[in-house]
Amino acid sequence: MAVENKIGTYNFVAEPFHVDFTEKLTMSVLGNHLLNCAGFHAAERGFGIATLNESRYTWVLSRLAVEMDDMPRAYSKFSIHTWVEKVYRLFTDRNYEITDEEGNPIGYARSVWAMISMDTRKPADLLALHGGGITNYVCDKDCPIEKAGRVKVAQQEPVARYQTKYSDIDINGHVNSIKYIEHILDLFTLDMFREKRVHRFEVAYVAESYYGDTLSFYLEQAGENEFDIEVKKNESEVVVRSKVIFN
Amino acid sequence: MAVENKIGTYNFVAEPFHVDFTEKLTMSVLGNHLLNCAGFHAAERGFGIATLNESRYTWVLSRLAVEMDDMPRAYSKFSIHTWVEKVYRLFTDRNYEITDEEGNPIGYARSVWAMISMDTRKPADLLALHGGGITNYVCDKDCPIEKAGRVKVAQQEPVARYQTKYSDIDINGHVNSIKYIEHILDLFTLDMFREKRVHRFEVAYVAESYYGDTLSFYLEQAGENEFDIEVKKNESEVVVRSKVIFN
Numbered sequence: 271m272a273v274e275n276k277i278g279t280y281n282f283v284a285e286p287f288h289v290d291f292t293e294k295l296t297m298s299v300l301g302n303h304l305l306n307c308a309g310f311h312a313a314e315r316g317f318g319i320a321t322l323n324e325s326r327y328t329w330v331l332s333r334l335a336v337e338m339d340d341m342p343r344a345y346s347k348f349s350i351h352t353w354v355e356k357v358y359r360l361f362t363d364r365n366y367e368i369t370d371e372e373g374n375p376i377g378y379a380r381s382v383w384a385m386i387s388m389d390t391r392k393p394a395d396l397l398a399l400h401g402g403g404i405t406n407y408v409c410d411k412d413c414p415i416e417k418a419g420r421v422k423v424a425q426q427e428p429v430a431r432y433q434t435k436y437s438d439i440d441i442n443g444h445v446n447s448i449k450y451i452e453h454i455l456d457l458f459t460l461d462m463f464r465e466k467r468v469h470r471f472e473v474a475y476v477a478e479s480y481y482g483d484t485l486s487f488y489l490e491q492a493g494e495n496e497f498d499i500e501v502k503k504n505e506s507e508v509v510v511r512s513k514v515i516f517n
Numbered sequence: 518m519a520v521e522n523k524i525g526t527y528n529f530v531a532e533p534f535h536v537d538f539t540e541k542l543t544m545s546v547l548g549n550h551l552l553n554c555a556g557f558h559a560a561e562r563g564f565g566i567a568t569l570n571e572s573r574y575t576w577v578l579s580r581l582a583v584e585m586d587d588m589p590r591a592y593s594k595f596s597i598h599t600w601v602e603k604v605y606r607l608f609t610d611r612n613y614e615i616t617d618e619e620g621n622p623i624g625y626a627r628s629v630w631a632m633i634s635m636d637t638r639k640p641a642d643l644l645a646l647h648g649g650g651i652t653n654y655v656c657d658k659d660c661p662i663e664k665a666g667r668v669k670v671a672q673q674e675p676v677a678r679y680q681t682k683y684s685d686i687d688i689n690g691h692v693n694s695i696k697y698i699e700h701i702l703d704l705f706t707l708d709m710f711r712e713k714r715v716h717r718f719e720v721a722y723v724a725e726s727y728y729g730d731t732l733s734f735y736l737e738q739a740g741e742n743e744f745d746i747e748v749k750k751n752e753s754e755v756v757v758r759s760k761v762i763f764n
Contacts, residue, residue: 291728306533309533440538441540
């Protein structure tokens with residue numbers, strides 16, 4: 271299969287309510303677009319959520335790492351290119367390139383997905399999906415950013431607490447993957463975003479949280495511009511780990 | 518000018534992260550689409566924000582009323598049609614029809630906009646804009662929902678308080694019009710949305726709030742399924758008034 275058939279390209283415009291006060295697209299909106307592109311790309315190749323659901327399977331996002339040299343400005347066009355880098359038995363690596371209006375790369379992303387049974391919530395064998403057909407789409411296009419690392423936060427005092435509300439809950443009854451990104455970036459002051467911009471954002475989804483759960487946010491500075499964050503539900507179980515690097 | 522040239526039609530798909538746990542598009546995402554459509558429609562006719570900004574004017578949303586018989590389900594297509602109903606000296610009425618995949622109307626919306634000077638923040642004379650050119654687009658298509666009424670809340674004890682954060686702040690440095698919709702609907706429990714759906718949502722933008730302001734939400738039940746909400750900043754000035762009718 272030609273490389274071009276393996277890469278999905280989707281075009282966007284940075285909408286006025288999707289940019290922050292610096293007139294640049296927010297990381298949470300970009301995250302939403304990245305996840306949608308995964309859905310489009312998989313659906314077009316016969317392994318989208320709708321098809322999987324028929325056999326009671328679904329995709330679950332495990333990790334996401336986004337690294338941007340620039341963010342699209344309000345009203346500007348940009349494109350997201352996505353492809354499958356690797357397929358393991360229980361995980362698949364999906365990568366992304368984000369290009370500006372002129373087609374120049376402005377950033378990259380890496381994501382890790384599992385396929386789970388909707389009945390048992392246990393991971394399923396990806397190599398058994400359509401007789402391993404998903405491996406036909408593996409593509410060796412370069413994705414010149416590092417994989418997400420391990421984040422460990424020792425801090426025992428949360429910097430913020432938040433009780434989840436109606437708007438946090440997604441189609442599956444869980445707190446929406448995108449909303450965590452929003453809540454994590456909301457830990458920083460407006461001055462931080464005035465002086466610096468988010469260069470790299472990593473998130474690992476460890477467990478689900480639900481309506482009414484109280485999320486506690488534990489934050490540790492790991493370098494001049496680097497912050498590690500752990501989100502626990504109800505002060506006990508870790509639900510999300512994240513790293514934010516400004517520059 | 519033919520009626521067809523006066524109505525702008527824009528097509529959408531209900532994205533998976535834009536629906537709530539009932540699998541239906543959220544009111545805040547619909548609100549975002551409505552405002553974008555206003556922007557597209559005005560820009561295509563020479564009175565969009567970019568053009569206005571050149572003369573240091575901009576559009577400000579004053580009121581929005583949305584009434585829906587149904588909301589698009591996840592992954593389904595829908596269209597938004599918008600037109601100018603009336604132009605007054607200081608305000609213009611822009612209406613909307615929302616249609617489903619088959620082109621059947623599923624809801625309507627009414628909005629009121631002012632044009633203000635970016636320097637003085639005072640309203641400007643719309644009839645002087647391009648020598649009154651905007652009136653050429655007035656269209657008498659039917660919009661069978663009532664205009665937004667006056668909301669008055671006597672309640673002195675807020676049901677919720679919220680300090681505005683980075684993700685609330687829009688390109689103008691104010692709390693984003695769409696975020697108020699999200700915060701207002703978050704006043705209701707998940708059970709409310711499980712048993713009923715939002716039939717009508719009204720919002721009047723009275724004043725601006727900013728980063729770090731504490732918003733207090735005052736709520737009063739005005740009927741079995743009807744709730745009036747007033748949002749104040751820092752326990753004093755009213756910034757938003759809203760009415761939510763479930764059914």
